Amino acid sequence: MPPKKIGILAGGGALPCRITDACDKNDQAYHVVVFEGQGDPDAFVGKPHDIIRLGAGSATIKCFRKNGCDHVVMAGAIRRPSVAELRPDWWGIKFFAKSGAQVLGDDGLLRALINALEGEGFTVIGADDLVPELLMPQGLIADIQPNDLNKQDIEIAIKAALSLGEQDIGQAAVASKGDIIARESAGGTDAMLKELVAVSNTGGVLAKTLKPNQERRVDLPTIGPETIINAHAAGLKGIAVEAGNAFLLELDETVAKANDLGVFLVGTDAEGHWS
Secondary structure, eight states: OOOSSEEEEEOBSSHHHHHHHHHHHTTOOEEEEEETTTSOGGGGTTSOEEEEOTTOHHHHHHHHHHTTOOEEEEESBOOOOOHHHHOOOHHHHHHHHHHGGGGGSHHHHHHHHHHHHHHTTOEEEOHHHHOGGGBOOSEEOSSOOOOHHHHHHHHHHHHHHHHHHHTTSOSEEEEETTEEEEEOOTTOHHHHHHHHTTSTTOOOEEEEOOOTTOOTTSOOOEEOHHHHHHHHHTTOOEEEEETTSSEEOSHHHHHHHHHHHTOEEEEEOTTSOOO
């Protein structure tokens, strides 16, 4: 059954806005909950939205029910809050108590959250159900071509990223000259790249993949212009992203930035190949 009205849980970045744009284009009713301190409320001026803190689960549920939402989608980056910032309400306390060890990893936490939302009567859908055109295509996206050493590093970085995903740790890794020089942790891809800035001319390759067996309705890998800028600042030669399992945002700007900075961008299969 198609959604009557979609509740959008909005974190940071451009993805939540691309979803509201798609809903507007397709006459799909929606209501946005912008997580305080995570998403940008100014991006939703003129659109139906409320600003609610991340730990106020009960307020979020009541907001969606009040506005007639029957489906829910999660979109955008969520910075891990401290316990003090989270301040879970009674709904949140019950959620964490019931979920237990499930919430120790990102994917476990998100699976538990999906189950909790479905237990409240909502149907949880993936952002890619609403904006499939934003999924990373396979093949070279920008003008720069990877050389043979880059291709070797792509395969190594993809393998490392998948290994991290199996442990529910991260979705990205960097390989340079045949060695892994960085692995994503709780801070995310941008934080990992910024740590590499101090290491000049790494010449490496960033790879981003979907975690094996990941709940794909939430937390698909995402890249955009900032990823290109950060990769270049870290001295990387290029970026490889698992095609069909990640979002490529702001396509024209991302490609222009990659070409300007001399960074290759390629969508690959799960083994790092694209042709």
